[in-house]
Amino acid sequence: MIIGCDEMNQENIARRKPRRTTEIWKLSRENNTITALGPDGLIELNQLGAFLWLRFDGLHSLSDILIELGDLYPEVQPAQLQTDLSEFFSYLRSQRLVVSTWDPLEGVCMNKGRQPS
Amino acid sequence: MTDVLFIQPPIPSPSRLYAKDHVMTAPPIALGYLASSIIRRGYDADIIDLEVQDMNVQELREVVIACDPGLLGLSTTTLTYKNALRLASMLREAVPDAKIVLGGSHVTFHDREALENEQVDYVLRGEAEGSIASLADYVLQSHGSLRDIQGLCFRKADGSVQRNPRSNLLDQLDSLPYPARHLLPLHMYSAPGLIITGRGCQGRCIFCAAKGIAGSRYRLRSPSDVVEEVESMRSAFGLNYFYFGDDTFTAVPARTREICSELIRRDLNIHWMCETRVDTVDKETLQAMRDAGCKIVQFGAESGSQKILDSIRKGIKLDNLRRMLDAALEIGLLPTCSFMLPHPRDTWETLEETKDFVSELHGKGVRTAVSVTTPFPGTYLSRHLNSLGLRLINEDTDQYDFSTPVIETTNFDQWDIREIYMDMVLLSLGGCPTIGIEQKSLIAEIE
Ligand code: B12
Ligand code: SF4
Numbered sequence: 001m002i003i004g005c006d007e008m009n010q011e012n013i014a015r016r017k018p019r020r021t022t023e024i025w026k027l028s029r030e031n032n033t034i035t036a037l038g039p040d041g042l043i044e045l046n047q048l049g050a051f052l053w054l055r056f057d058g059l060h061s062l063s064d065i066l067i068e069l070g071d072l073y074p075e076v077q078p079a080q081l082q083t084d085l086s087e088f089f090s091y092l093r094s095q096r097l098v099v100s101t102w103d104p105l106e107g108v109c110m111n112k113g114r115q116p117s
Numbered sequence: 118m119t120d121v122l123f124i125q126p127p128i129p130s131p132s133r134l135y136a137k138d139h140v141m142t143a144p145p146i147a148l149g150y151l152a153s154s155i156i157r158r159g160y161d162a163d164i165i166d167l168e169v170q171d172m173n174v175q176e177l178r179e180v181v182i183a184c185d186p187g188l189l190g191l192s193t194t195t196l197t198y199k200n201a202l203r204l205a206s207m208l209r210e211a212v213p214d215a216k217i218v219l220g221g222s223h224v225t226f227h228d229r230e231a232l233e234n235e236q237v238d239y240v241l242r243g244e245a246e247g248s249i250a251s252l253a254d255y256v257l258q259s260h261g262s263l264r265d266i267q268g269l270c271f272r273k274a275d276g277s278v279q280r281n282p283r284s285n286l287l288d289q290l291d292s293l294p295y296p297a298r299h300l301l302p303l304h305m306y307s308a309p310g311l312i313i314t315g316r317g318c319q320g321r322c323i324f325c326a327a328k329g330i331a332g333s334r335y336r337l338r339s340p341s342d343v344v345e346e347v348e349s350m351r352s353a354f355g356l357n358y359f360y361f362g363d364d365t366f367t368a369v370p371a372r373t374r375e376i377c378s379e380l381i382r383r384d385l386n387i388h389w390m391c392e393t394r395v396d397t398v399d400k401e402t403l404q405a406m407r408d409a410g411c412k413i414v415q416f417g418a419e420s421g422s423q424k425i426l427d428s429i430r431k432g433i434k435l436d437n438l439r440r441m442l443d444a445a446l447e448i449g450l451l452p453t454c455s456f457m458l459p460h461p462r463d464t465w466e467t468l469e470e471t472k473d474f475v476s477e478l479h480g481k482g483v484r485t486a487v488s489v490t491t492p493f494p495g496t497y498l499s500r501h502l503n504s505l506g507l508r509l510i511n512e513d514t515d516q517y518d519f520s521t522p523v524i525e526t527t528n529f530d531q532w533d534i535r536e537i538y539m540d541m542v543l544l545s546l547g548g549c550p551t552i553g554i555e556q557k558s559l560i561a562e563i564e
Binding site (some may be wrong): 019020021022023024025026027029035037038039042085094101102105 | 126127129130131132135174199200204280334448514515516518520521532535536538539540542
């Protein structure tokens with residue numbers, strides 16, 4: 001699964017727990033879709049997108065999500081599901097709506113910075 | 118070697134990665150005050166603000182080891198509490214001889230819980246300028262006794278918790294040294310000119326933690342002391358945009374007008390913004406503020422329904438708010454109004470009223486911002502969840518960010534709350550999700 005961290009091996013990637021970057025979103029209970037407001041504007045997600053969005057909470061790993069997807073779509077080949085998940089994840093990442101992993105302490109201090117005075 | 122090192126933990130949510138470009142950031146003035154008290158007592162102090170200083174954990178570790186502090190102080194709001202604990206674990210391992218103290222608006226109400234974490238040695242509740250210096254005496258010089266330090270909580274030898282009474286609130290705020298801004302990376306904040314001219318609030322708003330922290334009585338600095346600080350900030354740091362961060366800058370309008378006259382008399386030629394309450398301001402005061410360089414005035418509106426405002430004990434009348442907003446606009450100020458939702462008794466109808474009110478305000482040129490009602494410790498709301506018909510659905514304080522629903526009300530579940538919050542955000546700001554964003558963009562417009 002390619003999710004933009006080429007240096008990571010497959011196993012590490014599958015263990016990653018993606019986290020959405022915005023909490024300004026709503027779920028339409030009529031048709032199970034999601035509308036989210038990210039740093040680059042509004043985005044609409046269809047039913048499957050909404051299913052994944054709800055799991056990009058920093059608690060579910062990509063491999064757990066894949067297992068759930070397999071249960072939901074038993075007729076679809078696992079390899080296909082993996083590709084779909086990977087593509088969707090990459091798309092959200094390109095929209096800055098999700099990060100591939102999140103550590104509340106480390107994650108915010110990503111860049112090299114100045115020393116205290 | 119630094120005697121006392123203060124650290125402001127980072128906000129734990131990833132929204133922060135991108136919000137950085139928009140949301141208003143201001144220096145942790147509380148740590149500035151505490152550092153000043155330490156320096157006045159004759160020790161060294163330094164401050165690291167991880168909210169703005171990009172530093173990974175390894176770099177932080179190296180910096181702290183190089184500082185080799187005797188006492189480490191971590192500030193907490195509810196949102197940053199768990200990050201303070203995470204940092205404390207890491208710091209305990211990096212500098213095992215340093216004592217670690219937590220303070221601030223979260224642990225002031227959850228001191229015992231904080232002390233259950235073995236990496237925390239002490240908690241100081243409430244205002245701490247006096248107590249932190251006494252704690253430094255004890256830790257660095259073995260001078261005095263822990264039992265005599267007001268507001269201090271600590272584990273005794275037998276493992277039980279000793280909880281000293283909270284310190285009396287400082288009455289003579291003029292006697293405090295100005296915050297040690299020279300220790301803060303002022304160039305990294307969007308609103309570096311934060312200044313506090315008074316503490317405490319007489320309001321009784323059920324969602325607000327301010328009075329639990331700073332008391333329900335206004336304690337105000339003298340106008341000359343305030344303006345003296347403004348002048349020193351201007352000359353020492355070249356600041357010319359100020360943010361009066363008091364809960365209610367206009368608590369006593371006559372004193373606000375005196376500050377304005379003094380700013381004009383000294384010909385400081387600055388711009389500033391402040392927060393106010395509609396029942397403590399009048400047209401004359403707004404005019405004086407405008408004349409003295411005020412650009413943005415923020416009013417806490419909270420709801421567009423009078424019935425709801427009464428139920429949350431906001432103590433304001435919508436008609437009065439309308440009048441003051443009109444006056445502010447006429448005078449040439451940029452008013453902003455903050456809203457919160459849903460309140461415990463909100464219904465779809467009252468929220469419609471709020472939406473209509475927000476649209477009405479936009480029509481006049483008033484800007485608005487909205488946040489999700491959150492039961493912070495020390496609030497009436499958090500103490501009366503059941504009787505208010507509220508259900509706590511999320512106890513992960515990493516998510517107490519004013520955007521994530523953490524309670525459900527009698528009328529709204531979390532999905533409803535997400536929906537109405539998002540709709541209001543879009544209505545409010547056309548894509549700018551917080552008052553911080555709003556204020557930052559306004560600051561940019563003015564500068
Ligand atoms: C100015 C202000 C801001 C500014 C500047 C914040 C900053 N960088 O300091 C801005 C606008 C950026 C801001 C942002 C937020 N804020 Co704010 N803010 C305030 C306000 C109005 C004044 C704070 C202040 O400087 N007071 C003056 C200083 C001297 O007092 P103090 O902070 O209480 O500090 C004293 C003691 O608490 C103690 N202390 C504090 N830290 C430490 C550390 C140690 C080691 C020790 C020993 C003692 C100690 O000693 C200090 C000196 O006596 C307060 C309201 C209030 N009355 O407290 C809200 C308040 C602190 N904010 C609040 C909130 C919720 C937020 C946000 C989460 C809102 C949001 N989603 O955007 C963010 C996130 C902040 C964060 N880092 O977690 C809540 C916190 C409630 C809670 N339990 O968490 C408060 C209490 C507002 C309220 N009415 O409920 N905020
Ligand atoms: S919301 Fe404002 S007026 Fe109400 S108690 Fe808090 S600080 Fe005071």
